[in-house]
Amino acid sequence: MALPVGTQFRYWAVAAVVFFALLWFLGDVIMPFLIGGAIAYFLDPVADKLEAWGMKRIWATVTISFLALIVFILLILLVVPSLVNQAAQLVNVAPQMAGNVRDFLIETFPDVVDEDSVLRQSLDSLGSTLKERGGQLLDAALSSAMGIVNVVLLFVIVPVVTFYLLWDWDRMVAKVDDLLPRDHAPVIRDLARQIDRTLAGFIRGQGTVCLILGTFYAVALMLIGLQFGLIVGAVAGFLTFIPYVGALVGGALAIGLGLFQFWGEWWLLGGVVAIFLAGQFVEGNILTPNLVGTSVGLHPVWLIFALSAFGTIFGFVGMLVAVPVAAAMGVIARYLIQRYKEGRLYKGLSEGALLPQDQDDKR
Numbered sequence: 001m002a003l004p005v006g007t008q009f010r011y012w013a014v015a016a017v018v019f020f021a022l023l024w025f026l027g028d029v030i031m032p033f034l035i036g037g038a039i040a041y042f043l044d045p046v047a048d049k050l051e052a053w054g055m056k057r058i059w060a061t062v063t064i065s066f067l068a069l070i071v072f073i074l075l076i077l078l079v080v081p082s083l084v085n086q087a088a089q090l091v092n093v094a095p096q097m098a099g100n101v102r103d104f105l106i107e108t109f110p111d112v113v114d115e116d117s118v119l120r121q122s123l124d125s126l127g128s129t130l131k132e133r134g135g136q137l138l139d140a141a142l143s144s145a146m147g148i149v150n151v152v153l154l155f156v157i158v159p160v161v162t163f164y165l166l167w168d169w170d171r172m173v174a175k176v177d178d179l180l181p182r183d184h185a186p187v188i189r190d191l192a193r194q195i196d197r198t199l200a201g202f203i204r205g206q207g208t209v210c211l212i213l214g215t216f217y218a219v220a221l222m223l224i225g226l227q228f229g230l231i232v233g234a235v236a237g238f239l240t241f242i243p244y245v246g247a248l249v250g251g252a253l254a255i256g257l258g259l260f261q262f263w264g265e266w267w268l269l270g271g272v273v274a275i276f277l278a279g280q281f282v283e284g285n286i287l288t289p290n291l292v293g294t295s296v297g298l299h300p301v302w303l304i305f306a307l308s309a310f311g312t313i314f315g316f317v318g319m320l321v322a323v324p325v326a327a328a329m330g331v332i333a334r335y336l337i338q339r340y341k342e343g344r345l346y347k348g349l350s351e352g353a354l355l356p357q358d359q360d361d362k363r
Contacts, residue, residue: 023314023321034320036161042204043068043162044169061167065159082230191331198327202241202303205291210240212287213279217250220275224268226254227261236276240283242300247283251276302326 022030043064050060165172180188214237221229236250254272262268306326310318340346 023317031317031320032157033161034317036158036165038203038320039068039158039162040165040169041199042207043166045200045204047166047169057170058167061163064166065163069159079230187335191335194331195324195328198331199324202327203323205288206241208291209283209287210237210246213237213240213246213283216279216282217254217275221254221272224271224275225261226258226272228257229254232257236279242304247276247280299330302330 046064047057047060050063051057055063177185177189214233216233217236218230218233221232223229226232232250232254235253236246238246239249240246251273254276255269258269258272262272303323303326306322307319310322310325312318314321
């Protein structure tokens with residue numbers, strides 16, 4: 001005999017409370033395990049593919065770990081220093097750019113931008129404000145990153161956790177499946193498959209799209225000669241997870257920087273525009289249909305809300321779990337809505353059960 005619905009609800013409510021309590025009290029402790037689990041989940045299809053080609057799971061895991069280590073070292077040695085350097089340079093030249101904007105507006109619209117106007121005063125203080133706030137933001141970001149991702153976590157714990165989770169991923173899934181309550185196992189498995197499809201479409205698919213587009217924008221802008229092409233490409237690629245936002249923000253930033261660097265060389269400015277138009281074409285017609293699919297099921301507004309809410313409440317750990325929790329809540333919400341539409345509360349009287357006045361009309 002199955003447990004009453006009220007009792008089942010209490011059990012699941014207690015499990016949810018325990019989960020969020022662990023996030024609250026053990027955030028810094030479980031963070032490397034969450035990062036390792038996310039990386040292992042991202043790489044599990046690669047390991048499955050290598051197994052399908054005849055390679056044992058342990059050797060597939062070793063191969064993937066070795067290649068990931070090489071990529072990580074290259075990023076640390078080549079990309080990260082250049083990215084930080086360009087960010088610092090961009091902060092330092094911000095006053096000069098703001099001054100150029102001010103001079104251009106004064107020469108073009110002398111009657112509008114007079115010495116006593118609010119616009120003129122705002123432009124005068126914009127450069128120093130950008131430099132001061134930008135420097136503070138950069139310093140805070142670097143110090144926070146070093147505080148959150150320390151050397152031990154980055155170089156020891158996360159790789160070890162990722163290696164063992166990737167090695168035992170299929171066995172862990174089988175163990176969890178064996179612990180499911182038998183009465184609800186089919187429903188839980190179906191919901192888990194939907195959550196996995198959503199996460200696979202967003203994290204694996206959209207993450208790959210962000211990486212490809214960010215690399216394309218950075219390399220193309222650097223080849224065309226834009227001074228801060230690497231950081232513009234990184235910003236555009238990172239924001240690509242929100243439809244059109246990455247291209248709009250990155251394009252506006254690149255064109256704005258290009259106006260000061262390429263003023264008069266309009267074919268170079270046209271090249272900057274062409275790069276982002278090409279990126280949008282490739283994303284919409286090739287990358288997103290093949291890597292993400294047409295029905296991810298994770299609305300950008302819901303995603304932004306989840307990241308903001310979990311980040312505010314649980315800090316950096318909350319941001320790590322925001323996407324999977326948002327995906328799970330979305331799938332469960334759709335399931336509950338479907339059950340609601342199949343029930344009496346939504347349909348009212350069942351088929352064949354008519355009110356007395358309806359029965360009189362039928363006669």
